[in-house]
Each structure stands twice: as C-alpha cells, then as structure tokens.
Amino acid sequence: MPDPDAYIALISSLPGSERLFVAKQPPLSRLRLDRRLSALKPEDARVLKVLERALNWSDYDMDVTDAQAIERCKEALRDIPQPTLRKVFIERMDLRTAIAALRLRKQGGNPPTGAYGTGRWSRHIPANWSDPTFKLDGPMPWIKEAKQLLDGEDPLGLERLLLSVSQKQLKRHAARHYFDFEAVAIYVLTWNIFDRWAQSNAQDAAKRFEHLAQQAMAGVAEIGFDGASA
Amino acid sequence: MNELVLTLGWLGIYAPMALGAAASAIGCSIAGMASIGAMTETDGGYGRFVGVSAFPSTMVIYGIVIMFTLNRDVTPENAGGLFGIGILSGIALMYCGIWQGRACAAAINATKEKPEIFGLSLAPAAIIEGFGVFAFVFALVISAGIS
Numbered sequence: 001m002p003d004p005d006a007y008i009a010l011i012s013s014l015p016g017s018e019r020l021f022v023a024k025q026p027p028l029s030r031l032r033l034d035r036r037l038s039a040l041k042p043e044d045a046r047v048l049k050v051l052e053r054a055l056n057w058s059d060y061d062m063d064v065t066d067a068q069a070i071e072r073c074k075e076a077l078r079d080i081p082q083p084t085l086r087k088v089f090i091e092r093m094d095l096r097t098a099i100a101a102l103r104l105r106k107q108g109g110n111p112p113t114g115a116y117g118t119g120r121w122s123r124h125i126p127a128n129w130s131d132p133t134f135k136l137d138g139p140m141p142w143i144k145e146a147k148q149l150l151d152g153e154d155p156l157g158l159e160r161l162l163l164s165v166s167q168k169q170l171k172r173h174a175a176r177h178y179f180d181f182e183a184v185a186i187y188v189l190t191w192n193i194f195d196r197w198a199q200s201n202a203q204d205a206a207k208r209f210e211h212l213a214q215q216a217m218a219g220v221a222e223i224g225f226d227g228a229s230a
Numbered sequence: 231m232n233e234l235v236l237t238l239g240w241l242g243i244y245a246p247m248a249l250g251a252a253a254s255a256i257g258c259s260i261a262g263m264a265s266i267g268a269m270t271e272t273d274g275g276y277g278r279f280v281g282v283s284a285f286p287s288t289m290v291i292y293g294i295v296i297m298f299t300l301n302r303d304v305t306p307e308n309a310g311g312l313f314g315i316g317i318l319s320g321i322a323l324m325y326c327g328i329w330q331g332r333a334c335a336a337a338i339n340a341t342k343e344k345p346e347i348f349g350l351s352l353a354p355a356a357i358i359e360g361f362g363v364f365a366f367v368f369a370l371v372i373s374a375g376i377s
Contacts, residue, residue: 005260005332005335008260008263008264008267008335009267011264011267012263012268012271012335012338012339012342013268013270014267015343018343178332178336178339179264179332179335
C-alpha cells in the first residue's frame with residue numbers, strides 16, 4: 001500500500017512548483033534537484049527515471065524512428081505501477097499523438113496506417129482525418145489553437161501552448177497528492193516543463209537580439225550573427 | 231469469563247494513554263519531517279516550524295487525563311463501560327493526532343513560500359484539535375456515570 005507520507009521532508013525542501021514559472025532566476029537547479037532526489041527509495045527512483053526518459057525529448061536520439069519511440073513508451077508504461085503517474089503519462093502521449101497527426105496532415109500526408117502515435121486516439125484520428133481538429137475538441141480543447149499556431153508557422157507559440165497544457169494536466173493530478181511519491185514525480189515533471197519553458201524564452205530572446213542587432217547595424221556592414229538558429 | 235471482562239476493563243483504562251501517545255508520536259514526526267525539509271529551503275522562521283510540529287503532542291495529554299479519570303477498581307460491572315470509553319476515545323485521539331500532523335505538515339509546506347499565511351494555514355490543525363477536545367471532554371463526562 002502506498003505511503004501518503006513517504007516524502008514529507010523531500011517535498012517540503014523543494015520550492016513551490018508555482019514559483020518555478022514566476023521566478024526570474026531558476027529557484028532550483030537540476031544539480032540541486034538531483035541532490036534532493038537522492039532521498040528517493042531505489043524502486044521509486046527507478047520509476048522516475050523511466051518516466052523522465054520516456055517523456056524528455058532530450059533523452060531520444062535525433063534519428064529515433066516513430067516505431068522505436070512508441071515502443072519505448074509502451075515499455076515505460078509497463079514499468080510504472082502508480083495509477084496517477086500512468087494517467088499523467090497516457091495524457092502526455094495523447095497530446096503528442098494529436099500533435100504528430102496535425103504535423104503529418106500539414107505536410108500533406110494521408111491518414112497514417114502504421115505507427116505514428118500511441119494511446120486511445122491513435123485509431124480515432126485517422127478515422128476523422130478530414131476534420132480540422134480530428135473531432136477532438138471535447139477531450140482536447142486546446143487542439144484548435146494548436147492547429148492555428150501550426151498553420152501560422154509559429155513553433156515557439158506552439159511549444160508554449162503545449163508546455164502550458166502539460167503543466168495544467170500535472171497541476172490537476174498534483175491536487176490529489178501532497179507528500180507521496182506521485183507528488184515528487186509530478187514536481188520533477190513540472191520542473192522539466194519549467195526548464196523547457198526557460199529554454200524557449202532564451203531562444204526567443206536570442207532571436208529578438210539578432211533582429212534588433214541587424215536593424216541597428218543595417219547599412220554599417222554585412223555582419224552575420226550566430227547563436228539564434230532555434 | 232470474568233478474567234476476560236476484567237482484562238478488557240484494564241485495556242480500556244490504559245488505551246487512551248497508549249493510543250494518545252502513538253497519535254502524538256506519529257503526528258509530531260509527520261509535521262517534524264515537514265519542518266526539517268522547510269528549514270533546508272528557507273533562511274529564517276525555523277522556530278515557528280518547530281513550534282507547529284509540536285501541535286499533535288496535546289493528544290497524549292488528553293489521553294493521560296482520560297486514563298486517570300477512568301482509573302478505578304475494575305469489576306465485572308464496570309469493565310464494559312471502561313473498555314468502551316477508553317478504546318473509542320483512544321481511537322478518536324489517534325486519528326486526530328495523525329491527521330493533525332498532516333495538516334501541520336501542509337501548513338509548514340505552504341508557509342515556507344508565503345509566510346504571511348502562517349496564522350490562517352493553521353486553521354485546519356486547530357479545527358482538528360477541536361475534535362480531539364470533543365472526544366476528550368465527553369469521555370470525561372460519560373466516565374462519571376461508571377461506578
């Protein structure tokens with residue numbers, strides 16, 4: 001039986017997850033977070049590693065195929081025993097499947113027949129391929145905005161929308177867990193979203209800097225600026 | 231048969247004390263762990279955290295008072311009453327202590343971020359204390375009717 005008080009000291013030693021998104025400076029570095037996570041029991045640490053490995057894009061090789069990514073997700077789901085974390089994982093996979101389908105369709109693809117995503121909507125989407133939102137407005141109210149951002153060639157806006165949706169999903173699940181392992185795992189996943197959010201802001205800032213610098217230097221010389229390739 | 235009834239009577243006398251002590255130990259440890267965690271994240275207000283973690287210790291005091299009130303010669307006539315009052319008040323104190331510890335832990339976790347809500351965040355723990363007082367007071371009232 002899971003212990004609802006298993007990680008009281010650990011949770012209390014972490015800055016509130018809300019503060020992650022309003023702070024100008026990261027209130028907690030990954031190094032410090034990992035140091036705090038050393039208090040996890042070995043079996044919980046293993047589940048957290050599986051969860052992060054399957055959800056973090058940085059843990060995937062650049063040349064990973066759809067089938068390999070899907071297989072990794074299915075393997076991860078087998079290794080996650082906590083019902084709440086399974087729901088979190090499945091919701092994130094549903095989100096990724098819908099976005100993958102939107103991207104495929106934008107590239108002019110036909111309804112996919114092979115592996116392109118996973119989860120309960122992977123058959124529903126090809127069956128409703130011609131509908132702008134795959135008839136998923138109900139379970140995924142954000143999909144319309146995602147489609148508009150994708151059509152409007154705004155990858156940064158899309159990235160922020162998806163991070164915001166993911167964060168809301170985590171927040172909903174966090175309301176039922178205070179000091180147990182699920183609360184710790186949800187905190188770490190929220191931290192990962194904050195990290196991605198901060199990175200996307202840095203990329204945005206680099207783009208704006210390049211744009212302003214080019215404006216200022218216009219007519220002075222032909223100077224190329226690196227570092228904002230996004 | 232009489233021996234069993236007498237044993238239950240003695241069990242009833244000591245139960246509020248034992249269960250109250252268990253409640254205070256568990257509750258204080260839950261809140262104490264939260265205060266230790268919060269201390270690593272904050273730069274001050276440590277005394278407040280430690281003070282809040284001691285809240286559930288009142289349960290053992292209530293248990294001791296109930297035990298002394300119930301303490302008398304155990305007879306086959308009063309053993310059932312002693313057992314009922316002692317065990318049920320002890321269980322009530324135990325639940326109050328454990329959940330008060332959790333409420334205190336949540337309060338400590340919240341006030342490390344927002345010190346200005348310190349007083350208000352203790353309201354759930356104070357309400358639980360009120361339920362513990364109910365169990366305590368009415369155990370004393372009812373025990374007056376046992377010969």
